[in-house]
Amino acid sequence: MTEPTLQGTVEVRSHLGPDDERTLADDVLDGLTRPLKELPPKHFYDARGSELFDAICELPEYYQTRTERLILQARAEEIVQRTGTVELVELGSGSATKTRVLLDAMAAAGTLARYVPVDVSATTVHAVAELFADEYPGLSVIGLVADFERHLKHLPAPAGPRLVPFLGGTIGNFPPGSRRRFLRSLRDAIGPHGHLLLGTDLVKDPRVVEAAYNDSAGVTAQFNLNVLHVVNRELGANFDVSAFEHVAFFDREREWIEMRLRASEPQHVRVEALDLEVAFAAREEMRTEISAKFTPQRLRGDLAAAGMELVEMFTDPDGLFAVSLARIA
Ligand SMILES: C[S@@+](CC[C@H](N)C(=O)[O-])C[C@H]1O[C@@H](n2cnc3c(N)ncnc32)[C@H](O)[C@@H]1O
Secondary structure: OOOOOOOOOEEEEEOOOHHHHHHHHHHHHHHHOOOOOEOOHHHHOOHHHHHHHHHHHOOOOOHHHHHHHHHHHHHHHHHHHHHOOOEEEEEOOOOOOOHHHHHHHHHHHOOOOEEEEEEOOHHHHHHHHHHHHHHOOOOEEEEEEOOOOOOHHHOOOOOOOEEEEEOOOHHHHOOHHHHHHHHHHOHHHHOOOOEEEEEEEEOOOHHHHHHHOOOOOOHHHHHHHHHHHHHHHHHOEOOOHHHEEEEEEEEOOOOEEEEEEEEOOOEEEEEHHHOEEEEEOOOOEEEEEEEEOEOHHHHHHHHHHOOEEEEEEEEOOOOOEEEEEEEEO
């Protein structure tokens, strides 16, 4: 079934409400009471966290964003031609700076009808929806402030062949089993005539990867620590943020980056909203993100396990990053 698009309209729908503070509360309760404490990365992205992520994308050490943009610039026309896409449904769209490359290619091909950014960060969804509706005359924009793990059933029906960009290597934040389950959950969103456009960071010299997550300006450290500010504000916790330090290392066996926060001294934290007391020992670490790096085999395996097939994997001359086109097998 297709849904007629209204030309040149902009609308933002929010699927995050009071229940979602519950999600943070559940994640904090679950994560802080585990033997190895852990918080899921989606809670980094309040307005400040989204700004810090944008600053990370501009860092000299952070090769991912500029490399992915170069690949898109080289391949967007071909991607649009091969898929015949009329709409982008972008998952974890953030400030969508690279998305313009795809929208421009669709506009040049005369197929551009609709853009649907999906992100938990309300500020970025509103900003991008307004900006793109202004910049692309006639474009219909439906922004969804939503969790892509729970709210994809609220996507509008396809307006025609659909492309689902999931860029920035965000897929790498899922551990392997959940990653495959999540990819499988995208099948309905992509549809039988649609394609997934997946950005993945590639396995490479660990020194290059580690430098990207330990930048000399300390922006990644601020981004990592921001999750403690989020928990303090949203759940009435009293983390002493200055007593935690940023840690990021490449796990060579699992081939993923692991970000952690290390308590520099023993600390007792109270989380008022949960009536929870948590103790951190000196030098105890809490995991805040994994970022898996891919090989072509890993990507093919994950797609196959999700009932999808790789159409083409585009990469840069140095093999740093990949943008892959996939469809339902
Ligand atoms: C690594 S950033 C990538 C941003 C952008 N796509 C890029 O390539 O620069 C991850 C984005 O996904 C969003 N995000 C993370 N978890 C999410 C979730 N469960 N549901 C929706 N958005 C999520 C974040 O708010 C953030 O904007």
